[in-house]
Each structure stands twice: as C-alpha cells, then as structure tokens.
Amino acid sequence: MHSRQAGTAGRTAAFVTLLVAGMAKSLHAAPQDHVRPEVTLGRTAGPVRLDGILDEPDWQTAGLIADLTQQAPVPGGPSPYHSEVHLLTDGATIYIGVRCADPEPGRIATHTMLRDADLSSDDAVGIVLDTFGDHRTGYIFQVNAAGARFDGLIATAEDVSADWDGIWDAKVGRDASGWTLEMAIPVATLRLTPGLGAWGLNVDRTVARDRTEMRWSGTTLDARFADMRRAGELRGVDGLDAGLGLTVTPYGLVRHGSDFVAGRSETDGDAGLDVGWAMTRQLSGVLTVNTDFAETEVDTRQINLTRFPLFYPEKRYFFVEGANQFAFGPNLGSDFVPFFSRRVGLVGGETVPMDVGAKVIGRQGPWGIGALTVRTGASPQAPASSLSAARVTRDIGEHLRLGAIGTRGDPSGLVQNWLGGVDAVWQSSTFRGDRNLTTGGWWSRTGGEPPPPGAPGDPIPGTGAEGGADAWGALLDYPNDRWDNAFSFKSFGERFRPALGFLPRTGIRLWRGHVAFQPRPASARWSERVRQMLFELAADYVTDPSGRTESWDGTVVPFALETPAGARLETDWIPQFERLDVPFEVSEGVLVAPGAYHFQRWRAQVDSRPDRRLRYGGAYAGGGFYDGNLGEWNGYLRWSSRAGRLQLDTEALYDDGRLPAGDFIEQLWQQKAIFAFSPDLVLSLYTQYDTVSRNLGAAVRLRFTIRPGAELYVVWNRGWIHPPAAATGTELDLQDDQAVIKLRWAWRPTRAL
Numbered sequence: 001m002h003s004r005q006a007g008t009a010g011r012t013a014a015f016v017t018l019l020v021a022g023m024a025k026s027l028h029a030a031p032q033d034h035v036r037p038e039v040t041l042g043r044t045a046g047p048v049r050l051d052g053i054l055d056e057p058d059w060q061t062a063g064l065i066a067d068l069t070q071q072a073p074v075p076g077g078p079s080p081y082h083s084e085v086h087l088l089t090d091g092a093t094i095y096i097g098v099r100c101a102d103p104e105p106g107r108i109a110t111h112t113m114l115r116d117a118d119l120s121s122d123d124a125v126g127i128v129l130d131t132f133g134d135h136r137t138g139y140i141f142q143v144n145a146a147g148a149r150f151d152g153l154i155a156t157a158e159d160v161s162a163d164w165d166g167i168w169d170a171k172v173g174r175d176a177s178g179w180t181l182e183m184a185i186p187v188a189t190l191r192l193t194p195g196l197g198a199w200g201l202n203v204d205r206t207v208a209r210d211r212t213e214m215r216w217s218g219t220t221l222d223a224r225f226a227d228m229r230r231a232g233e234l235r236g237v238d239g240l241d242a243g244l245g246l247t248v249t250p251y252g253l254v255r256h257g258s259d260f261v262a263g264r265s266e267t268d269g270d271a272g273l274d275v276g277w278a279m280t281r282q283l284s285g286v287l288t289v290n291t292d293f294a295e296t297e298v299d300t301r302q303i304n305l306t307r308f309p310l311f312y313p314e315k316r317y318f319f320v321e322g323a324n325q326f327a328f329g330p331n332l333g334s335d336f337v338p339f340f341s342r343r344v345g346l347v348g349g350e351t352v353p354m355d356v357g358a359k360v361i362g363r364q365g366p367w368g369i370g371a372l373t374v375r376t377g378a379s380p381q382a383p384a385s386s387l388s389a390a391r392v393t394r395d396i397g398e399h400l401r402l403g404a405i406g407t408r409g410d411p412s413g414l415v416q417n418w419l420g421g422v423d424a425v426w427q428s429s430t431f432r433g434d435r436n437l438t439t440g441g442w443w444s445r446t447g448g449e450p451p452p453p454g455a456p457g458d459p460i461p462g463t464g465a466e467g468g469a470d471a472w473g474a475l476l477d478y479p480n481d482r483w484d485n486a487f488s489f490k491s492f493g494e495r496f497r498p499a500l501g502f503l504p505r506t507g508i509r510l511w512r513g514h515v516a517f518q519p520r521p522a523s524a525r526w527s528e529r530v531r532q533m534l535f536e537l538a539a540d541y542v543t544d545p546s547g548r549t550e551s552w553d554g555t556v557v558p559f560a561l562e563t564p565a566g567a568r569l570e571t572d573w574i575p576q577f578e579r580l581d582v583p584f585e586v587s588e589g590v591l592v593a594p595g596a597y598h599f600q601r602w603r604a605q606v607d608s609r610p611d612r613r614l615r616y617g618g619a620y621a622g623g624g625f626y627d628g629n630l631g632e633w634n635g636y637l638r639w640s641s642r643a644g645r646l647q648l649d650t651e652a653l654y655d656d657g658r659l660p661a662g663d664f665i666e667q668l669w670q671q672k673a674i675f676a677f678s679p680d681l682v683l684s685l686y687t688q689y690d691t692v693s694r695n696l697g698a699a700v701r702l703r704f705t706i707r708p709g710a711e712l713y714v715v716w717n718r719g720w721i722h723p724p725a726a727a728t729g730t731e732l733d734l735q736d737d738q739a740v741i742k743l744r745w746a747w748r749p750t751r752a753l
Helices: 002-029 057-061
Strands: 038-040 063-065 069-072 083-089 093-101 124-130 138-144 149-156 159-161 169-175 178-186 198-207 212-215 232-235 246-259 264-278 283-291 354-364 367-376 385-396 400-408 417-431 435-448 470-479 483-492 508-517 535-543 549-562 568-580 584-587 590-592 595-607 614-625 628-640 646-659 662-678 681-690 695-707 710-721 733-745
Touching: 038 063, 038 083, 057 083, 093 124, 093 198, 138 169, 138 178, 508 549, 568 614, 584 646, 584 662, 590 646, 590 662
Parallel strands: 038 232
Antiparallel strands: 063 083, 069 212, 083 093, 093 178, 124 138, 124 198, 138 149, 149 159, 169 178, 198 212, 198 232, 246 264, 246 733, 264 283, 283 354, 354 367, 367 385, 385 400, 400 417, 417 435, 435 470, 470 483, 483 508, 508 535, 535 549, 549 568, 568 595, 584 590, 595 614, 614 628, 628 646, 646 662, 662 681, 681 695, 695 710, 710 733
16 A cells, blocks of 8 residues: 555656646747736825715826727727726825716616625726736726625636725716726735836726626737736836735624523623734735634525535635635635635534634745634634644746645644645646636645544545545646636545545546537627527546546536627536445435436526616426436526615525435525615625525624724624424524624724824
8 A cells, every 4th residue: 555655646746747847848938928008107196085086186197098998799899988097196095097988877787785796797897906916816806886896816817706805995976978986995905016117907897788898908808807917017006105014903792692492692792803914015914813703794505415515615804815825726626625714713514713813925026925823712512723724836937836735733623634735837828829728737645643433524535445645636728718628637535634625525536627619609690699609518527546437427518698688598418427335315314225326417597688677597407316306496586776775686496306215305595685875884684594404594784884994793693493393384483593793993003103
C-alpha cells in the first residue's frame, strides 16, 4: 500500500510539473492582450453631494467616458441608449457619475431595492475595479435604476462572490429622459497595490426590456464583464489616501429566545468587536472578538434525493471578506472545496460560539495571501477547538498562477486533521484572438487521526478498494459564446478527509465533460424571434479506484432557445446509472435495495421574459428513478411593483416517487414578501415549509442602513412543527421563537486623530 501511494504521489507530481511547464511555454506563445482604453480621474475642488443629480461643477471637469459600446446582442452595433460616465476623486473617495439616457423612460425596469439582490432583470449599471493590477481579482459594484446596491469579490471571471458587503454608497435620480447614478466608494474600502499608475476598470450598462448590454471595454460576445484582462485603465489613482487604514466595528445586541417544547425562555445581551487594519495598502488584518452572526439570512432549504450532502454557500461577514483569496484550483465548484468556512462555527447544523478569530488577506506584489485562525468555544455539540487555514499564490507573468493551501483542525474538536495542496492555473482571454481558455491542475493530501463514526460533515465513503489520502485533478475549459466546452478529471482517495473542506464523496475518480453549441441566428427573420439557441451534450462518469463503474449520468439538450426579451424554453434527455452496494433510504421508510440501476429521465423547462413585473416559470422532470418512477415539478411566481418597493415571490418543489419499496411525496414551499421604504430601509418576510423536516419557519428581518458601515438589524425567527400523529395536514405546533435587535457601527479614524 505504501509503495502504491508513493507511486501515485510521484505520478501526480510529474503531471503537475509537466502541466506547469506546458502552460509556461504557452505563456510565451500567447498573443498580446487587446489595447486597453484609458480614462483619468478628475480632482474635486469642492464637496460632492450624493443625491443622484450631477449638478456640482466638478462633474464638468471629471474624467469622462463619452459613451459605452454595445456588447450584446450585436457587438459594436448602434444603440439609442446613450451613456456618459464621469469619474472624480477628492483623494479619499472615488466618485462615479453615470448618465443613462433612455428614449422610453417609462419602460425602465426595476424589480427590487434589496441589497445584493439579483439585478440581471433590471436596468442597471455595473463597475469592476482591479485595484491590485493582477488582471485577475477585483471588486464589482452594481446599482439598478431604483438604487438597489450589489457588491462582490471577483476571484476569476467565472467566480464572483456576492456575499461581501463593502462600505460604499449610491443614489439614483429619474427624469423625463432617463436616469442618473452617483456612487461614492471610499478608498479605505479597497485593498490595493500602492504605486500603480493605473487600475483595471470596466463599466457595464444593461437595458432589461431588450437585453441590450453596453460596455466601455471588452465588447465581444466572448468577453465576460468580470474578466479583468478585458478591462480598460483608470489613471490618476496614485496618491489616493486610505486614511489610517483602521476600521473599528463594535456591535451590541439584545436577544430573546423561547423553546416551547421544553417550556423555557431566556433574554440576554451581548457585545463584540471587529477591528480591521491595513497593515500595508495591499494587506489587511482583521480581528474579531465574541463574533455573532444573528443578522445573517437563513439558509434556503433544499430537498435531497441523492446519497450525498448538499452545498450551502457562506453568508457570514467575517468569512466572506477576502474569500476570493482562498479560491483553489481551476473551477472546482462544489466538487471539492479545500477550505469551506461553513465548517467553522457550525457542527451538525448547530452553531457553536466563536470566541476569537483573526485573518490576514490581500496581496504583496505578485503574491496573494490569505490566512485565518479561529478559536471556537465549548458547546453541547463540540469541545473548544482551534481551526486555521492559509492560502498563498504567486503570479508568473500575465496568465499563470501557482498556489498552495493548508488547513489544520477538526470542527468536532475530537480529533486532529490537516490538509495540504498545490495548484497551477493558466488563463487567457486572447486564445486564438479573443477567446477564453483556462487550463490547470491541482493536488492535495490530508492526514491526522481518523474521525469518529458518523462525524458531521464527513464525505460519503466510496465502496472500492481502500485508497490513499490524496486527491488530484485537471481541467481544460473553453468558455465562450458560440462554443462552451469543458473537460475535467478528479480523483479522491478513500482516506482523503478534508475536515475543514467540502467534499461529497471519497474513494472515486470523476470524469466530467460538456460540449455546448450556442449559435445566434444571423438573419433578421430569425433574430427578431430568437436571441440564442443551445445544443448540449454533458456527462459525469464515476468509478472506484479499481475502475469499477459507480455511477454515470448524461444530459442531452436537443433543443433550447432564448428570445430577444429573455424568455426561455428547454428540453432535456437524462440517462443515468447508479450502483448501490448498501441500501439507500431515498425518503423516510423507503429503501432502495443494493443493485445496479439503469434509468432514463426527461425534462422540460419554460421561463417568462424577466423584465416584466409578473414573472413565472417552471420545469417538469419525469421518468425512471432506480427501480421505479419519479415525477418532479418545480415552479416560481414573482411579482414586483413598478418602483421595486414591493416584491412577492413564491417557489414550490413537488416530488412524487413510486418505487416497489414504497411511495413517497416530498414538498418544499417558499414565500418571500419584501417591502423597501428605501434602499436603506428594507423589511422582509421569508417563510419555508418542507415535508422532510415537517417544519414551517418564518424569518422577519428589518435592515436599516443608518449610513454606510452603520446598520441596525431587527430579526425575528419562529418555527412550527407538524406533529407526526396530527389529525390533519394543516395542524402545526409552535416549536421555537427568537427575536434579536443588533446594532453594528463601523468607525474609521482620520489622520487628524
């Protein structure tokens, strides 16, 4: 066994070495990037009032982008939507003013004022900034015509996290000829490389009713807005003042909770502190003491009819700040996440106290750095433990990035665990002219003590011969508009156990590929009805280490299309194979016997155009399921007021399984009601019910942004349980209740202090 593992490690090292050498060779042969347009920040002579009106005299002398170029549907084509972008700074804050002319302002689409909502169906303006000058990572800021703000971190062009909330502000104004946006981004909100002559900048405007998209730079159909290699250059950024680089954010809260099953209630208060310090202009340190996440939105429930755990994204502020620095490997997605921060402070789905945490994030020249350590307190779920993770990357030229990652600790606090890994990623947006291409490889290994049986968060073990404690993989990805193709391989040893990571199953080898042909009709007769068509072949193939097939599934899309307004129609054929070596409880009391199962499924999906006030859509999937049949319906109905103040959303999932071992019906119902007094004061109600947990949950959340960085939250969560022996399907018993009032107030001292 030892020699076999050594051989695997040797082959893996040789593979990574050859891959890196090949990518480095490709680097020298790569064509030069496109010529980037330039604009220079203007300097203010007086204060800028953020009110959605560009009436200060300084806007007339600001750096000017005179217009944006159509990127879709016709790159470079004429457009009736004239745009002007003005850029100013007073040295401490960057001001961006955008004038969006519209010949039919009554058709401007807005559906929401909620922070970090999906703005893809709204008229909106987006800004991306590459403040490190690495042409890879960056920040994204987006505002719709109702003033809703969206921000996130860019790890790669295909990996944009929306969970980061920076301190910045925006206001909009509407008039008879369009709308106007003013943004103010404090320099202290950004990590940056000092001494750069220019940052990467791109500006994007979307008109929802005909899905016209306009940009300053990167205007081909293959260009992704988050691809910083396609950005232009923002000059005049040298000498910007980030102040002392210190942000102190205390919080205080009052909490009342009731457990109606146990018949007890409790009221208490708490306080804590976050301190952020810009150790250099590129590197930031964060210290958190007695961290509380009471204001974090509840998870969206899911129904799981597979044998493997589901992925839930991180939403807690301390962990999402700088999360792009921990991104590992070439587009691993949720197949494997070496450091999955949801493992920290959560054990078996229950929260554990986080006494203190510290992290360092940012860059130093060509080096990217992310390091985090947390001390969790003792709880009924787990004893106190120390957990840590570190990630380092090194840029080699314009396209190649090498990296390493390590984690240490086990959330259960009962055993020790460590992980180490290396990766190499080569990316280009100039392959064969202006095409996107990504390739890369990674290797990882874990060690430590074996976990106790049934430890929370452990991957599902494989069924083949016992394998090693390492994992590795490679990817070739060609993500472009007409052809979108990707092929990857991943291998996970039987004893590979990343205690601080996310991994659904071990002891497998996974081959994955898809080929998608996405033509756009050229003739006017067809292009007026169809924006783009899709024909796709995709497959996953899984074996154990000995080569025995464990499962496979394919997806054939014989027909799919989108209309110019965004309505969508798709049909799929999905053949599948699953091998079970032990019984699988697909639903409560319904066991699928061990065996090899071949079955086929079909799916059809319809979505209405997204710019309308009333939007709807759904899908039906039917056909075989193991040794029986499964019908699955899911759908949504969404309505919003014209100004985007009121949103009403309903989503439903209904599974009807008919198997020899028994029949089952599982349902999930979700409703959202959101009322925005303004983009700074939003009240939301979110209810969820599923027949698996038999629990109805209601979450009421009021978020009041007093000023950027100072927020008041009022949160009320209540749960009801459906008794197993209930006489009717509507009977519910009150289970628990919690109300929290929390105030967070960020303070940035000036140099004068």
